[in-house]
Every structure is written in structure tokens, then in C-alpha cells.
Amino acid sequence: MSETSLYLVPTPIGNLGDITYRAVEVLKSVDKILAEDTRTSGVLLKHYSISTPAESFHAFNEHKRTAQIIERIQNGETFALITDAGTPGISDPGFLIVREAVNAGIGIECLPGATAFVPALVKSGFPSDRFVFEGxxxxxxxxxxxxxxxxxETRSIVLYESPHRLLKTLAQLGxxxxxxxxxxxxxxLTKKFEETVTDTIEAVISHFESGTVKGEFVMIIEGKEKS
Structure with a gap:
């Protein structure tokens, strides 16, 4: 097996304390960090005294930059890929460079860590033994x-949604x-104003119509009852 040259490193989804010791060690040891937003990631890197240089790698430049990064890895550089929050490749950049690295025979390692939908699914009270992730x-x-x-769909359904689309999406789900x-x-999730509301779609719409629609949202929908 090829020596690891590309690390996929999950970063906290809110609370900076939710990063593993190993993740910090990897971020300190690689030659370069590929970050979705270097300013956002800069806060985390500074917090853990990580001085590794960071380069921009996001949805708008990954097609252009992937071949360059693969070539640099083949020439001996090591990289860690991080996103603004959570695990790379889960509704965030990552898939394209991983696919090309696999095709090139490059050693890849994905560290375990934060992913927003896991705590949301587990605390929903809906079945989590079988579920479908739709992003x-x-x-x-x-x-x-x-x-x-x-x-x-009879399995629990996992969706992500932005604050300005939440009510529209809930209305359409209804x-x-x-x-x-x-x-x-x-x-x-994991932040000061963390909130989870579990009820009928109608009741949840009423809750957010009269309350705060801010932050990043994870939606867990109960699957259809089997007939």
C-alpha cells in the first residue's frame, strides 16, 4: 500500500474543542493544508498553534486545482484537506480530489471526526439503524x-438546509x-445557541415562523410507515 500523502481531516462543526489529538498532529505534520476558506480555517489553526501553510481549495476552484495538487503529491508533497466544518466530501469539497488520488494510486487516509448529521440523527429519536442521506x-x-x-422512503431521511430556505423546504415537505x-x-450543533425541535412538520413550521431562523440546519425526517 502506498504511503499516505493525502489526509482527509474532519474539523469541528462549531465548538473548537471537538477535534482529535491526531487531527491536530496531522495538520502540523503535512507540508500544506487545503482549506475551503483559509480565513475560516485560520481561526482553528491559530487556536491550536498550527503553522502549516494553508491554500484555498473549494467548490469553485477544485476542478482547476485538482490536477495540480495530484502532480505535487506525486512530486513528494503531503497534503491535508479540511473544510469549514465537518468531514471533507460530505456536502463539501473532497470527492473529486479523492477520486483522482485513488486513480493515481496515491495513499489516502480519512481520519474519524465531526459530521453534523450524526448527532442530529441520533438525538432525533427516529430510527438510526437504517437511514438515507440526501444532503x-x-x-x-x-x-x-x-x-x-x-x-x-421508509428509512429516516437526512437533509441539510440553509436558514433562508428552511421554511420553504418545510412547507414543501408538508x-x-x-x-x-x-x-x-x-x-x-455544538454551539452556544444549539437547538433541536422535534414535532410534526406543521408544528415545526409554526415554531420557526415565530422564532429564530439562523445558523446551519440538519433536518431528520421520519420515514413513511410501512404498510
Missing amino acids: FLPHKKGRQTKLKMLAE EFLGKERRVSISRE
Whole structure:
């Protein structure tokens, strides 16, 4: 097996304390860190006195930069890939460079660590032995088709959503899945204002219409009852 030259390093989803000792060691030991946003990651790196140089690697430049990074790895450099929060490749950049690294026979290691949907799913009270992760719903093309498909899904469903789309998405879920379907919404996980609301879609809409719609949201939807 090839010696590891590309590390995928999960970073905290909120609380800076949620990083492993090993992750810090790897970030200190590699030649370069590929960061989704160097300013955001700079806060974490400074907190742990990590002086490794960071370079920008995000959804808008990964296609252009991937071949360059692969070539640099083949020439002896080691890299750690991090995103603004959570595990690279989970609704964040990562898949493309990992695929190319695999094809090039480069040694890859993914460290275990923070992923937002895991605590949200576990604390929802919905079945977590079998679930489907859908990430962000399509904004336009294919959105209704996806919602119709999810309406028939019997496993717990995991979605991510932004604050300005939350109420619209909940309203559409109510339309396609029924307003009495139960949903668990977690926001600001591990942060000071962490909140989880678990109720019918109708009740959760009422809660957020009269409250705060800020932060990053994880939606866990109860699967359809098997007939």
C-alpha cells in the first residue's frame, strides 16, 4: 500500500474543542493544508498553534486545482484537506480530489471526526439503524421529483438546509409528505445557541415562523410507515 500523502481531516462543526489529538498532529505534520476558506480555517489553526501553510481549495476552484495538487503529491508533497466544518466530501469539497488520488494510486487516509448529521440523527429519536442521506435538495431542476421519491422512503431521511430556505423546504415537505409527518430540526450543533425541535412538520413550521431562523440546519425526517 502506498504511503499516505493525502489526509482527509474532519474539523469541528462549531465548538473548537471537538477535534482529535491526531487531527491536530496531522495538520502540523503535512507540508500544506487545503482549506475551503483559509480565513475560516485560520481561526482553528491559530487556536491550536498550527503553522502549516494553508491554500484555498473549494467548490469553485477544485476542478482547476485538482490536477495540480495530484502532480505535487506525486512530486513528494503531503497534503491535508479540511473544510469549514465537518468531514471533507460530505456536502463539501473532497470527492473529486479523492477520486483522482485513488486513480493515481496515491495513499489516502480519512481520519474519524465531526459530521453534523450524526448527532442530529441520533438525538432525533427516529430510527438510526437504517437511514438515507440526501444532503441539500436540488434548488430547481429535479426538486419535485426528489420530494416525491422521499415521500415514499421508509428509512429516516437526512437533509441539510440553509436558514433562508428552511421554511420553504418545510412547507414543501408538508405538501409532499403530509403535515403530520414528524421531523427533527437541529441548528447550531455544538454551539452556544444549539437547538433541536422535534414535532410534526406543521408544528415545526409554526415554531420557526415565530422564532429564530439562523445558523446551519440538519433536518431528520421520519420515514413513511410501512404498510
